[in-house]
Amino acid sequence: MNELNRYIDHTLLKPNATEQQVKTLCEEASTYKFATVCINPTWVKLAAKELSNTETGVCTVIGFPLGANTSETKAFEASKAIQDGATEIDMVINIGALIDGNDSQVEQDIKAVVTACGDTPVKVIFETCLLTSNQIQKACELSEKAGARFVKTSTGFSESGATLEHVKLMKNSISEKVLVKASGGIRDIESAKNMISAGASRLGTSSGVKIMNGERGSGY
Numbered sequence: 001m002n003e004l005n006r007y008i009d010h011t012l013l014k015p016n017a018t019e020q021q022v023k024t025l026c027e028e029a030s031t032y033k034f035a036t037v038c039i040n041p042t043w044v045k046l047a048a049k050e051l052s053n054t055e056t057g058v059c060t061v062i063g064f065p066l067g068a069n070t071s072e073t074k075a076f077e078a079s080k081a082i083q084d085g086a087t088e089i090d091m092v093i094n095i096g097a098l099i100d101g102n103d104s105q106v107e108q109d110i111k112a113v114v115t116a117c118g119d120t121p122v123k124v125i126f127e128t129c130l131l132t133s134n135q136i137q138k139a140c141e142l143s144e145k146a147g148a149r150f151v152k153t154s155t156g157f158s159e160s161g162a163t164l165e166h167v168k169l170m171k172n173s174i175s176e177k178v179l180v181k182a183s184g185g186i187r188d189i190e191s192a193k194n195m196i197s198a199g200a201s202r203l204g205t206s207s208g209v210k211i212m213n214g215e216r217g218s219g220y
Contacts, residue, residue, distance in 0.1 A: 007196060009059050010208040011038040013156065019046065026050035028209050036088055038204055041081050048085025057087035062113060065157035067092030071109045075116040082120050089113065090123040090152060095130060098139055110146035123150035123181050129160040133169060140173035150202065154184035161185035164198045171199030187217040
């Protein structure tokens, strides 16, 4: 746990985020050597420029936050983000299709983005607060079959964020080839360490600086 900073995707996904806020996010991420910044697609070019020649990558979100875009739209959005400099992609699944039991549609949706991304890692966001345990397990299975690198709990825009129970369930529902990202509600060092102990290999949080300084943050 000595390199807690390398678990963190330093996150700013608010719709009212400004250019200066994104620049500040990148400066903080570079200073603390976080794994990535996680920002909306419109800021990818700026973040890639700000973080060039640093140890911090650029993560962006696709089909965010509802997951209800068409697969073709998600694939195009992901491809464009990579062209702009994204090094990791976090996509939201078709949540309604999963709940309906339309497994093939969910898998094909994920696969469309994975294919568009090539070697760029894809994290698949489930919105676990809306799902049953069986649906979370199924989402893990379909994500792995489709070639995803991570499964991720939450967007931070729904009813609640990551829970230890869901992180453990996800970890136990995938092979060692797939990793877990916990996001939503991780605001202090204790919750960060607990998520890692439960099986998370990455943490999405807007409180990265607070966490590293032993303080408690707020927001995502």
